[in-house]
Every structure is written in structure tokens, then in C-alpha cells.
């Protein structure tokens with residue numbers, strides 16, 4: 051409210067935090083403007099050009115004059131294509147009525163929370179985990195409750211910790227496999243336990259699967275939706291952002307229990323109205339013609355993972371976990387330095403932009419997130435510099451005991 055001639059931000063804004071990746075990116079850009087070459091390892095977007103076929107169908111759609119509002123839920127062609135894709139990829143049967151199209155995955159997370167969670171209810175989310183979860187849970191007036199991923203066990207969910215945190219106010223759990231920031235995936239057993247806990251406690255599951263196509267070592271994605279016939283309490287979220295390097299297109303979708311579709315569509319109608327039709331056509335083409343694109347991108351990511359891992363794992367003072375999916379390393383610093391201080395130090399002294407682990411939650415403290423969405427050449431140079439920085443700091447600060 052404006053009480054004087056000074057404009058005050060509303061209290062609700064204090065419930066959300068600035069995204070750490072954007073603030074590090076800001077500092078890195080400032081250094082770049084002063085002429086420095088910065089190695090960008092903070093970014094969470096594939097450095098590939100989207101499939102050419104998708105770009106062409108976007109242009110063709112524009113030329114056909116598809117420049118108007120469309121149905122808020124998304125165009126039928128795209129929703130039908132998603133039904134086919136889900137049958138092929140996740141082996142689940144869904145209907146176009148359950149599919150809702152949004153500008154990327156993020157609005158779908160917000161809108162499902164707004165639609166399904168009441169103020170004061172508790173929502174479980176992974177820690178370390180994607181940084182928007184906590185902000186968005188807070189934003190809708192719910193209570194964010196972190197559950198621990200165990201670093202000494204490949205970032206598996208600590209199921210005892212999770213069970214202990216559930217009470218009669220807990221109505222929803224967010225899961226994210228493959229995970230940002232850990233690059234790890236949940237096992238069938240873990241996912242089955244989540245299903246059981248959700249059933250026993252009458253909870254909704256929001257499964258954020260935006261990294262579902264970026265797996266290494268020939269592993270295939272396992273979705274929680276595939277482990278049960280009863281998906282009435284599951285919201286599946288996926289997007290074109292990571293899978294087809296289409297971050298800037300802003301295109302994602304949710305597969306919702308039918309009861310929730312109307313609520314989410316109302317939110318869309320009253321906010322962004324619809325995703326532009328030409329963007330949705332690019333999505334139809336990506337789904338129907340993008341498999342080759344995905345395999346070559348994943349192959350490139352795997353080569354980078356292996357070559358960078360070979361360097362990072364030799365650094366004394368850094369404990370590295372080999373990611374099974376996505377495009378992040380989440381190593382633990384074994385020197386006496388907070389990860390935030392280290393992130394500032396490598397940016398200023400070694401021109402490497404990366405993210406401090408605590409930006410991903412309390413259990414991320416002491417870790418750093420290194421994205422391998424950059425060229426192999428840059429990554430190899432950056433990994434060597436990280437080694438040099440740790441060597442130097444080890445002497446100055448000493449190894450953690």
C-alpha cells in the first residue's frame with residue numbers, strides 16, 4: 051500500500067527470494083563488461099541451438115498468421131501430441147483433457163500450488179533442491195518443509211527424515227528426479243515409498259521431471275507416474291526447456307488430475323492468457339521429430355561429464371559425485387571455506403561463475419554447483435582453474451577435519 055509518496059513493495063514480495071543463478075550471472079556480466087573472459091558454469095540451460103525443425107515450424111506458423119490468442123489450456127494439436135509422447139516415453143495413458151500448456155515448467159509449479167494447496171498447509175520439498183520450490187511454496191502462503199537428500203548415499207531421499215516431517219497439515223510433496231542441483235536420480239524403491247507415504251497421508255505429489263531426457267550410461271528415466279495405476283494425486287510437470295534446449299521459447303506442460311485442470315486454466319486465463327500459438331507449434335514438431343536432437347545433445351553432455359569428472363575427481367580438497375543425469379556436478383568442498391565465499395573467490399580470482407550449494411538449501415552448504423552446459427574447451431580450462439584455486443585455498447585455509 052502507498053502510505054506516503056514513497057512506493058513500498060507489498061509484503062508478499064518478501065516471501066520470494068531472488069534466484070541465485072540470476073544474481074551470480076549479473077555479477078559475471080558486470081566483470082565481462084569490464085573486458086574479462088568469464089567461464090559460465092552457473093547456468094541451467096543447454097548451450098545448444100534448438101532443433102531446426104522446431105524453429106522452422108515456428109516461422110511457418112507465424113507466416114500462417116497464427117498470432118492471436120488461443121485456448122488458455124493449450125492448442126489441441128500440442129495436447130494430443132503430448133498424449134502420444136507420454137505413451138511412447140513414460141508408457142502412461144493420459145487424455146488431452148488432462149494436459150495444460152504453460153510458458154515453461156515454472157508457472158506450472160506455481161499454478162498447481164495455488165490451485166491445490168491452502169495457506170497454512172505444509173509442502174515438502176527436497177534439500178538440496180531447485181531454489182524456486184521454497185519461494186513458490188512461501189508465496190502461496192503455505193509452509194515449506196525441506197526433506198533431506200543424503201550426500202553420503204548418492205543424494206537418496208532420507209526416508210526416515212521425510213516420514214518424521216509429515217504431520218496432519220502436510221498436504222503436498224514436491225519431488226524432482228533427475229535432480230537439480232545434484233544430478234542424481236531416485237530409485238524405484240524410493241519412488242514407491244513416496245507413493246506409499248503420499249497415500250497414507252492423503253498428499254498430493256508434484257513430480258518435476260524437467261530433466262527426464264538427459265540421462266547417461268544408457269540409463270532410462272523412471273517416472274513416479276509409471277509406478278502406479280492410480281495417478282489421481284499426481285501432477286507431472288515437464289518442459290521443452292532442457293529436453294530440446296528451448297529455454298527461451300518458454301514452453302512446458304503439466305499432466306493433472308482432471309479435477310485440477312479447471313483451476314489451473316482459470317489462473318492462466320487471468321494471467322498470461324495462453325502460450326503463443328507459434329511457440330506451441332514448435333513444441334508439436336519437437337515432440338514428433340526431436341529424438342535425434344536429444345540423442346546428440348545427451349551424447350555431448352555425457353562426453354563433457356566424463357572428461358570434466360576425470361579432472362575434478364583428481365582434485366585433492368574436492369569430493370565429486372558422478373552425476374547420473376541432468377548437467378550438473380554438485381561436489382563438496384573439503385577445505386575450510388563457506389561455499390558462498392568460495393563462489394565469490396573463484397569468480398573474482400579465476401573468472402569462474404558457479405553457484406554456492408547453500409543457494410539450494412541447508413543441506414547444500416559446503417557444496418558448489420558446476421553446470422556443464424558450456425563448451426568442452428571452456429569446461430576443461432575451467433576445471434583446471436578450479437583445481438588451481440582449491441590448491442591455493444588449501445594452503446591458506448587448510449583441509450576440513
Ligand SMILES: Cc1ncc(COP(=O)(O)O)c(C=O)c1O
Pocket residue numbers: 094153154155156157180226229230258260289290291292297301302
Ligand atoms: C528442477 C527444475 N524445475 C523447473 C525449472 C524451470 O524450467 P522452465 O525454464 O521450463 O520454467 C528448472 C530450471 O532450471 C529446474 O532446474
